[in-house]
Amino acid sequence: MEVFTNLAMGFAVALTPYTLMLAVVGCFIGTIIGALPGLGPSNGVAILIPITFSMGLDATSSLVLMTAVYYGAMYGGRISSILLNIPGDEPALMTTLDGYPMAKAGRAGDALVLSGFASFYGAMFATLGLMFLAPMLARVAYVFGPAEYFALYLLAFTTLGGMASNNQAKSALAACLGIGIAMIGVDNSSGLPRLTGGNLHLYDGVDFLVAIVGLFAVAEVFFFIESHGKNSSMGVKLDKVRIPWKDIYDTRWTMFRSSIVGFIAGILPGAGASLGSFMSYMSEKSIAGKDGGFGTGVPKGVAAPEAGNNAAAGGALIPMLTLGVPGSGTTAVLLALLMTLNITPGPTLFTERPELVWGLIASLLIANIVLLLMNVPMVKIFVKILMVPPWILLPGVTMISFVGIYSLSGSYFDLLLMIAFGALGYVLRKLDIPTVPVILGILLGGHMEDALRRAMVISDGDFMYLLSSPITIGLWIAAIAGFIAPMFLRKFLKKPQRVTD
């Protein structure tokens, strides 16, 4: 089996002491980031990216570290959901529904362990799925031309827009804003500068990292200043932690089903982990029926969303790696990381950089086991960290990200730009306009435009070329459906304010 030879090569990369250390460190930091309310996986990864450059990590090491943080954050999110009734990150929202009641009923330890195991189950399932399915998906490369890519980017915008907000128009506005920002710089198809005002700093366009750190981290600080920093307080006491074997056994089918649902939600470009946990919770709830007692603190209600969101996290890596289209907010940030490292994720990544892809997969397998060990016996350490007051934490992470960005570009202009993006992020969130579509616009807007203009060159300006293959037609239908459907489903989907997974 080719998969196993590749995997052996991957383990050879992942099991070097240095890479292994990065994976463990990443898991630890990630769990903390996930556990702290307000710092979600996408913020966490965005903040840490500049550090990987300061450390001079190569592509494989950076990716291993960042995906370990990503997986760790998906695990960590549940801790504050269960103990504080505040989701540590967006996808953990559903975990509060049964996790907190369970903790209040004196079973906080059980809920933490069970959800930790469910996270492991979902993440493992998704990593195996990534291993077997991704190489297959990688072969679609040769059937994707400019017209197909254009339709694919359109799909990413319309579906993420639909999921990220309560209001389609606001998502669309945010996406357009991002696409507009993406137009700044030297135009790829004519070599002429656009919207730069003659400023050489803007010739390369706006750096994704600057935008991401500004929109997420800096904006977070502004919000913190505004709220004068409320202290976190533990609402629930945590006693002895033991393993609830019976609950784990009872929820085995719940975890299995939720993993599948979450994995599929993750693969869909733009859907992401929030949708994964939401759909797995809802489907389990309907399977259990009225007598299931969902919402009152049942183990199944804890296991389902955690298995779902961790499976989605793994699934979301597939379109990111094979198509260069992110499946969630965090993978959008990871995509920016890859592009900065001069790696173009896409159909050829698996053949051109097998050591990177398989090293990553092997690291994910290892990270998962490390995370299970960290999150079950050592869960108390993370509970302690929830006590760190935000007025220490937030300025600290912001300082790190400023230094990181400066060390990358060496230009103060980027720092000013970053603060401007922070202000923009603050205003957007005040207006309840989601920021993830803005990032997506900056990331993909240029590519989408390039695809359109390439298609126009090839077809001598014939717009029907955009609908010339079955794939394009399918993608266009999915894109339109993805944009319209949430409007009708809204009353069934009580949506969170913003996606931060």
Next chain:
Amino acid sequence: MKTRIFKVLMTGMVLGLGGTGVATAAECIAPANPGGGWDFTCRQISKIMYDIGAVDKPIQVTNMSGGGGGLAFNHVVGERDDDADLIIAASSATSTRLAQNAYAGMTADQVRFVGAIGIDPGVIVVGADSPFKTLSDLLDAVVADPSSVTFAGGSAVGGFDHMKPLMLLQRAGLTDITKIKYIGLDGGGDAITQTIGGFTQAMTGDMSEVVGFLAAGDIRVLAVLTDERVAGFDDIPTAIEQGYDVVAGNWRGLYIPRGVSDETFEMWAGRLQQVADSDEWAEAMTANGLAPFTMVGNDFQGYIDNLVVEIRQMSKDIGVIQ
């Protein structure tokens, strides 16, 4: 009070980090982020110069990305014009952009080109099942009907990959080169994928970009744009053999500030020659798909001057510049 301490700490760290760039040893500026071709040039040349004793202190590498190299160029011309301890990584992208005024009006004669010590040879590639068997098949088809063939390449319109088919087709007798269809993708790998997929009919790029696909049997290299066949790829004919006198490759080299003395210019040219002659560089070239191409000192400055004139004329012809 505590926030003030934070501020001081932060400023201190930022200054400290910036301060390390101003070391006493020589400095090599890579006008791009870590990981690209310019970064490779700086790091390899700096390391080898120190290893073989051409310089007594390690050369500090600084990344200064922005404006496709324009920011670094601006920095050198404006602020470091007489710095004898400064070298800057360059490639054919540098000369192409200078020829097209892409550096906000700055020109190639504002710096001195010291030399090139390696080249990534240009290639013209088609899919393995393409009807075009030789370079002539392809070029004749374009001359007969320019809209029937789209070229894909890894650089933007007007970039060096675009120039290669234009040079070839001019030699093939096509007068109106604006008719040639070219799309610029994000790197040679994407351009090949599009060509194998049949969306474009031919790919123009560098040898290092196609080696992997060649080994997999997915593509056919119609011509390599060098004087002689490339060692290790002896069955690939040159364009010259097929009657089209075009030599084009992505050279890797250095420039230095304009205001330095002729002795400094000769000193860097000599050091570069030492690197070119070293075994370490030979290994680095093999590992990265480069072919030998050593030209230092005044010869190289003359080569650049001619290249800039040719590319400027061609860019005017296709309307990339006025």
